[in-house]
Structure formats: structure tokens, C-alpha cells
Amino acid sequence: GYFFLYFDINLGSVSILPSFVGFLLFLSAIQQLKDERRDLELLRPLGTLLAAWHGGNWLASWLGTALDGRFPILDLIISLAGVYFHFQMLTDYAALAAKYQQPEQNLDQRLLKWRTCQTLLLTATSLCAHPLRFLTDLWEPKLIVLTMAGFVTSLCIMFTLFDVRRIFRDDVQSKEPQ
Numbered sequence: 001g002y003f004f005l006y007f008d009i010n011l012g013s014v015s016i017l018p019s020f021v022g023f024l025l026f027l028s029a030i031q032q033l034k035d036e037r038r039d040l041e042l043l044r045p046l047g048t049l050l051a052a053w054h055g056g057n058w059l060a061s062w063l064g065t066a067l068d069g070r071f072p073i074l075d076l077i078i079s080l081a082g083v084y085f086h087f088q089m090l091t092d093y094a095a096l097a098a099k100y101q102q103p104e105q106n107l108d109q110r111l112l113k114w115r116t117c118q119t120l121l122l123t124a125t126s127l128c129a130h131p132l133r134f135l136t137d138l139w140e141p142k143l144i145v146l147t148m149a150g151f152v153t154s155l156c157i158m159f160t161l162f163d164v165r166r167i168f169r170d171d172v173q174s175k176e177p178q
Contacts, residue, residue, distance in 0.1 A: 001026045002158050004018065004025065005022035006150075018058040019058070023051035026047050027048065030044055033092075036096055040092050043088055046081055047085060049081065080126065082122065090115035090157070094112045095108070105167075111160050114157045121149055125143065125146045128142055
């Protein structure tokens with residue numbers, strides 16, 4: 001899901017890796033893990049809203065326009081909803097990692113560290129990119145630095161989530177009859 005969210009490859013104005021697909025993958029993971037971590041199910045309505053917003057934005061791109069920037073207050077609300085969604089989802093994934101990991105793996109702590117970095121970066125980026133920000137000329141270099149830091153953080157989150165997924169694969173394989 002994070003791959004679709006953070007890597008944007010366009011053909012003209014249309015993304016071939018639309019971010020709404022990332023949210024659909026997150027919703028799929030929530031569905032599969034809801035019995036393991038009940039709190040994940042609480043993210044479903046917010047994930048659905050974010051998928052719909054990003055899907056609408058992707059559809060608008062086919063018409064050569066965008067929803068982003070047309071409704072500044074709604075943009076800010078969507079940004080804050082996204083920050084909360086990712087914070088809570090990664091918190092729940094860290095709790096699952098803590099439950100199933102080997103003691104020396106420390107995946108839960110890695111996820112919590114990268115979750116905190118991501119939350120700070122998403123918050124700062126949202127504030128810098130928001131149309132109501134002050135001193136607009138001074139924010140552009142900071143936004144570039146935040147974007148680069150966000151890219152590194154997103155890669156670290158993805159690699160850590162691959163390790164967490166491996167825990168579940170190993171657990172399922174160890175329970176299969178030999």
C-alpha cells in the first residue's frame with residue numbers, strides 16, 4: 001500500500017500507481033487482520049474516506065484537473081485524517097509485531113520509531129503545503145528537505161512491514177500439517 005502511496009509515476013497527468021489503490025490495499029490488510037487486532041477495524045471508515053478522496057482525485061486527473069487545492073479546508077482535513085490513519089495503523093501493526101515476533105527481532109520498536117518519524121514529517125509537510133501557510137517563499141526549500149526525509153522514512157517503513165509480514169508467513173507455515 002505504501003508503494004502506491006509514496007511512488008508517483010505519471011503518464012501525462014494520470015498516475016499509473018494511483019494512491020487510492022494503496023488505501024484499498026490497507027483496507028484489505030485491515031480486513032485480514034481484524035481478528036488479530038480489533039482496533040484495526042475502527043480504521044475502516046477513515047480508510048474508505050481516504051480511498052474515495054484519492055480515487056476522486058485520480059479520476060479528476062483523467063479530466064486534466066485535480067481536487068487537491070480546490071477546497072483548502074477540506075485538503076487540510078484530509079491531510080490530518082491521513083496522518084491519524086497512518087499513525088494508528090502503524091501503531092496496531094507494531095502491537096501485532098510485538099505479539100508474534102521473536103524477542104531479538106525488535107520489529108515493534110522499529111515500527112514505532114518510523115511511525116513517529118512519519119507522523120512528524122506528514123504533519124510538517126501538510127502544514128508547509130497548505131495554502132494558508134505564512135512566508136510561502138521560505139517554505140519551498142524546507143518542503144524539499146521534508147519530502148526527501150519522508151522518502152527515506154517511507155522506505156524504512158516498507159522494509160519493516162515486509163519483515164512483519166514475514167512473521168505471519170512463518171507463523172502460518174509452522175502451523176500447517178507436515
